[in-house]
Amino acid sequence: MRHFDLSPLYRSTVGFDRLFQAIDQLSGPDAGAPAYPPYNIERTGENAYRITMAVAGFSDQDISIEVRENGLTVKGEKAAETDEGRAVLYRGIASRAFERRFQLADYVVVKAASLEHGLLHIDLVREIPEALKPRTIAITTPANTSKQIEANAAAA
Template sequence: MRSFDLTPYRRSMVGFDRLFDLLENSARSAASGDNYPPFDLERLAEDRYRITLAVAGFRKNEIDITAQQNLLLVTGRKEAAQQDRSNFLHVGIANRSFERRFELADFVRVESANLADGLLTIELVREIPEAMKPQKIAIGATAQPAASNDTKTIEHSAAA
């Protein structure tokens, strides 16, 4: 994979440090090739997402999900192997611990997590605070929050 030098952009753009860091970290992690466990990322609606990880062989008590600001960390820790593996002719089922990190956008929170049939499903929802939503401003009046999601507009009433 090619690596891009983002230095010229860092010099001329203010406030995009986090974005550049994400791009550089993403390129490094893709080059490392560790893609265990495999996962799907779905967009269910404009503000709803689902992450599905294939965690066959893991129990609920062996998986930990931690949500921090802008980071979702999913770790799986296998208990010490209790079965005798000397009788296996081939071991193809992964039986190792893992750590998966997902960068979350602002105002995205974990709604729920479920484990069924070897698939860990994490439901995410983006909730923009009321103060951050677009609002209509009438000239000569104070700001009034509007229920619509339209862009910020200014109403102008013409004098007759």
């Protein structure tokens, strides 16, 4: 079982802490989690991410992607192949069913998914609501306030 050091990712991403912790737990030596299919998680922008999964042999009809609450589930199940007229001498391309679950951070949404050259790309974006974005507050001093009151009184 391979173990990946994700500590550089902790320092460079915001909002995926729970996702990386879940990956650490799954890829731990005693987790016994299946390593199929292999995947990468990339940061493609300030608030943009991409999950890339190697799903050679699967078509878009064989794969389903579901987002529920803060969870992303990718399932793959290949339709049974008929081996009429041919004999498979060695089967090295995995076609077994799989299910991968990812825990998404708050306000992370799936924007798109594409399948090309045996790689499934899932694009994610962190969209923070306007009410939660930082805003600048103007600072006033009592001296400025009293001058404005006097100026308003003089104008009236």
